[in-house]
Amino acid sequence: MDGEPDTGRVAVELVDVRKTYQLGEPVHALDGVSLAVPRGSFTAVMGPSGSGKSTLMNLVGCLDTPTTGEVFVDGENVAVMTDRERTRIRGRKVGFVFQTFNLMPRLTALENVALPLVFRGIDHDERRTRAAEILDRVGLGDRLEHAPNELSGGQRQRVAIARALVNDPAILLADEPTGNLDSETGANILALFDELHAEGNTIVMVTHERHVAERAERIVHLLDGEIERVEEGPDEDSGGAWATNGDDAVAANGDDGSIANDDGSTTNGDDAEVEGDGE
């Protein structure tokens, strides 16, 4: 292991993660990726299909385990966990938002949001109270008893976001959350993510749209299972320009097992500031 994760500041950290599939010949879906997601940060992940985005999401979301390397979610090493433990972590520390919403068709909005609480054994009344609160937060306080097919696409995605938030997760994982929405609705959903970020939630969002990715604080570009480059978002001083963090620098970050403190570059300095903002 390269070092203990800084659980105070880091929500999720990948350390030299490799994921290899044996499909006749070995395919490296991820080939030595190191990445730290600070608490309260908003990270976008971009890359062409086959670049390893999905694998990365699955690992961060505790749906999968790496072939080698470590994945820390809220300080716990997912790579060495049993299926049971991973499921527990997934239920409590990860909130998923999918492109296709993935709501339970027979459950109402309220029940969908309450579903993660069901598997934590929380009792009925408390489930409803908490789910109702969060639905109210995402602007669906008047749609509690509607089934998914009675809701618009944007409303469904809000339900999904509410479901992702209901356990107060360490990280919100969004996979193309606006991919199935028209641009106006998509913009509203992105505005909601901005608000959630502003409220201190840690967000990792996979997208292939540049304008969506630019709402994040930084953009991680994946290519062929490796981090091609990392762009850091503009702060107030830099006048809205995105700065690219080189491939080598990211690799160095990963190897060190911590973030933004190895080569003292200005971009990393910005990164550190972002963390501070988030907390």
Add this chain to the structure above:
Amino acid sequence: MKARTSVTMAWRAIRSHKLRSALTTLGVVIGVAAVLTFVILGASLQADVIGDVSPDDRRNVYGWAAPPNSSGGPGAGAQPVFTPRDLRNVENESAVAAAYGFQPIPTQTISAKGETVPRGSGVFATGREYVNAEDVAEGRRFRTGEREAVLNPTAVALFSENVSVGDELRLRVPVVGEVNATVVGITEDSESRSPFEGFNPGPRVYLPTDPYVTDVTQSDRTRFSLIVIEATSEARTGDATRQARAYLNSSASDAADFGNENLEFRLQTSVELLDQFQDLFSTLQNFVVGVAGISLLVGSIGIANIMLVSVTERTREIGIMKAVGAQRRDVLQLFILEAMVLGLVGALLGVVVGLAAGYGVAQFVGLQSLVVPWEWGAIAVVVGIAVGVLAGLYPAYNAAKTDPIDALRYE
């Protein structure tokens, strides 16, 4: 995940596919209903045919001689071999209190008080001890050698004006002509007094074999087909049987050297005879229940099939549940519960349908007693649930081990 929540969710899933769930449970409904119907019919038929075993005849051993390979109920294949001398000798055995013949008299009509009713059965010539003294509600038992009769209440009721003790009875017997008897006693109830009478209650007239049989055949030529041996106590029926058999097989007995046919003496208590009936019935019943059980099996295959389809169809939902923290056992529990509820609902409906069908068929067939073996109802429900669980196990296991990554990608 809490059990109550699982039940709610399972029930929700079942209700969302009403027609499919209904068709699935139908297999179990039919299976359980069929089992229960046949069990009810069997038990009712048994009760109807056998009735209550009179506890008074427990000291009696019923005997007849039949070819070794003959089978059937009491008296089947009986040949007229027992002489009055045989009976006297058997009666002299230490464990035997009484031994007498038993012979149905084929009447045509019975008349009393100027009224004549047609009657072809239910008139029996037998020994004085055949009717227990304490069973006579009115009057007394008949005396051997006298032209006297004891009637049961149903026989009394044959006549519009009830016959009472002291009345004169005239019986028309084919060939013999008319014979008279004085009513000296009326029994307490109309239950069958022995397996020789058949097991159903009905009108009965009991007469002494002497004179009603010996007169017709002449006493030295009288040969009884059926005999009743009364042991000195219930515990000694075994001894009485052994002693009677030893005598009957000995060269001293008339029965042994009657004709050249090789006959076998059958000596059985009514309890043993009933046991044979019960065996026959339960064999029949097991067979029918087995056939009905096959439909339960088919029903369970239906549940398994539908659950497999359901798991495939809900792959994505399983993926969602797992993504939000459902453990394998949560998913397992959910699907097993669903199958179990299908089985339970099917079984309960099956019990209702089975009761109705059993009652209906019993009425249709004209059975007098309706016996509902409730323990079979309980068994049916348990089997229904078990069928559900077993049928749901494999599909539920499949669901539980679904990989959420694949499941979420599943279209």
